[in-house]
Amino acid sequence: MKYLILLLLVPGLAFAQENANPPMEGFNMDASDPKAIEIADQVMMSMGGRAAWDQTRYLSWTLFGEDHVWDKWTGWFRWQGGDSTVVLMNIQTMEGQAFRDGHAVIPADELLTGAYRDWVNAGYWLLMPFKLKDSGVTLGYKGEERMDNGRLAHVLTLRFDGVGFTPDNGYDVFVDQEQNLVAQWSYYADADSDMPNFTRTWEGYNNYGGIMLADTRISVEDASNIRTITNLGVYDQLPESVFEDPGWMSLVLLKEADIH
Numbered sequence: 001m002k003y004l005i006l007l008l009l010v011p012g013l014a015f016a017q018e019n020a021n022p023p024m025e026g027f028n029m030d031a032s033d034p035k036a037i038e039i040a041d042q043v044m045m046s047m048g049g050r051a052a053w054d055q056t057r058y059l060s061w062t063l064f065g066e067d068h069v070w071d072k073w074t075g076w077f078r079w080q081g082g083d084s085t086v087v088l089m090n091i092q093t094m095e096g097q098a099f100r101d102g103h104a105v106i107p108a109d110e111l112l113t114g115a116y117r118d119w120v121n122a123g124y125w126l127l128m129p130f131k132l133k134d135s136g137v138t139l140g141y142k143g144e145e146r147m148d149n150g151r152l153a154h155v156l157t158l159r160f161d162g163v164g165f166t167p168d169n170g171y172d173v174f175v176d177q178e179q180n181l182v183a184q185w186s187y188y189a190d191a192d193s194d195m196p197n198f199t200r201t202w203e204g205y206n207n208y209g210g211i212m213l214a215d216t217r218i219s220v221e222d223a224s225n226i227r228t229i230t231n232l233g234v235y236d237q238l239p240e241s242v243f244e245d246p247g248w249m250s251l252v253l254l255k256e257a258d259i260h
Helices: 002-009 011-019 034-046 050-055 109-131 251-257
Strands: 058-063 066-071 076-080 085-090 095-100 137-146 152-160 170-176 182-188 198-208 211-219 226-228 230-235
Touching: 034 109, 034 137, 034 152, 034 170, 058 109, 058 251, 066 109, 066 251, 076 109, 085 109, 095 109, 109 182, 109 211, 198 230, 211 230, 230 251
Parallel strands: none
Antiparallel strands: 058 066, 058 230, 066 076, 076 085, 085 095, 137 152, 152 170, 170 182, 182 198, 198 211, 211 226
16 A cells, blocks of 8 residues: 555556556547546556566456356457356357357357457456456546445446447445455446446455455345356366367366366
8 A cells, every 4th residue: 555655656657567468449538537537547566567467367266156267368258157058158249159069050140249248247347456447437436435345435436428239337436545456346237327236345366376355245235145156267267168169078177187
């Protein structure tokens, strides 16, 4: 924390920090709050830094009972459902194939679209802190607020313009002032609503291949409502079969193989 404060107090270093995390094309810089942008850059640093995020290639995770393996560099994506359904596709081109019990499903359009929607949704639950300056995002600063755990947070607002399946959504993102990590978020189905649809904590941060990922989301309204992200992995290399084999594949075995 002291080191981050020092960076902000030294103009040259602060400028270098900002340039180390350039916005994605289409980020609404003009309408975004400068303080919110500054905090977003601090979050990126605490998550491992922009360079580490850009160098991250393969990620795996399981959420909502569905498996994901993503090649962030090329767009290749493996999705597995609980009923032996496997989708192998490229999320950049939307081309791919779907299989059940190893047999091709034709036509596959509905399954491809569903897998892509799940990549957007489940990927945001995992990777949102890296996407604070993403395309179509406007960042606002709501002020300081005590979180459910009593710690003080900066509250950022995320609004969207013409991106994703639900551009009318909005989020309040609570950044722990001591750790500079996302510690809580509130989701609004309608960004103009006064009350969020839910609020969840972000817990269980650990280092995976040079970046920080949190594996636990706990409902503030009901502490027994816990979402755990399993099979988290970051890899430098994966066999081509991950994006070619139509048979169901255990991500536990993939992770245990430690192919990186």
